Amino acid sequence: MSAPDWLSASIRAAAVERTLAAGQTLFCTGARTAGLYEIVKGKVRLVRVDRSGREAVLQVAAPGDTLAEASLFSSAYHCDAIASTAAVVRFYPKAILIGELERNPKFAQAFAAMLARQVMTLRTRLEQRNIHSARDRVRYYLAINADPSGRTVALSGTLKDVAAELGLTHEALYRTLAEMAADGEIERRKGTIRLMKSVT
């Protein structure tokens, strides 16, 4: 969720890089936890699959983000990690991180802060899921992902991906965006969306 400025040089040295093809699985639910990953390139999504086969997207990690931080304290992964695009990840073994956590208070604090940010992000997503109207949910998404000017939103990946992240079917998202564009609320461009109304 943030550039890993909290990873000290000594830890970085112990890291191993790994390349993933699009669609490749990094780890599965139930597998023993080995450590955490930092995304170097590409996108990796964290999902859980329920028995009906639906895929719930828990997180989409972009370069600089880390994956599976929580699993440091757990013996098995609780989600599947799948590369959305071709990707490169850096792997940090669990034992080294835990050792650093015990020895280096600065690192421990930074790590805790990172987890705290994750908690807030997840809460925001939970709040988003409470919005029933597709249009309001899209508005919320746009508001959160808008660039500092609050005027444009860069779309991460395909609209289909965005739909999954929003918990909508892709059809519902297409329709909603089309309506919003027709109402002049947004303007669609290649890979970005311009907000015409300022976000309250």
Next chain:
Amino acid sequence: MSAPDWLSASIRAAAVERTLAAGQTLFCTGARTAGLYEIVKGKVRLVRVDRSGREAVLQVAAPGDTLAEASLFSSAYHCDAIASTAAVVRFYPKAILIGELERNPKFAQAFAAMLARQVMTLRTRLEQRNIHSARDRVRYYLAINADPSGRTVALSGTLKDVAAELGLTHEALYRTLAEMAADGEIERRKGTIRLMKSVT
């Protein structure tokens, strides 16, 4: 999310207790963060209110749980905390905790572990919200909140509260429970629900 075994005695000493009436607000969104709270008695819920007035329940803290941990690293609260019942909370000032975090690696590690557990809990709730069928969502809730025997679930508070936690209207929850009882899937008793089918 866990008994605060990670709070050292010296920190405990600095804590202040406070009593809340049912419905009373502990803190509001946007207020400057003062520290975190431990629930001693009663229940306090963490909510966000969207512009349509809907209340999204982010967490229901019971005795032993802590509230607003993430806000240690943030200058303002991001949710409202409201007592669901009459409650007693213990307040731990931010400055003391941060000091301890820097000085005591054991504490920092325990704190990080607690946050990691929160992250997993939130992900589970996010997954739950992805389930569209009311019945499946209730099943999921029952499975998660079942006691070790996996046979009975103690209802925390009113069914209305549970409905809010599940992201359902209370009518939908009532109906679903009635149907499940009619189908022999559950048995309803005062304050508890017995699962008749074992959870897969």
Next chain:
DNA sequence: CGGCGTTTTGAGAGAGCTCAACATCGGTGG
């Protein structure tokens, strides 16, 4: 050019939401 995945649009149905009425329970006060 052909194939595959994304993007679009259409029509229908199901499921939960909304509004509404009523029952039930617990507490309060006369």
Next chain:
DNA sequence: CCACCGATGTTGAGCTCTCTCAAAACGCCG
């Protein structure tokens, strides 16, 4: 002790909204 009151619990009916299934246009890449 009983009437009253508010909140919870319960059930009914209609409606809206998204999901689902379907089909077609578009864009990208080999």
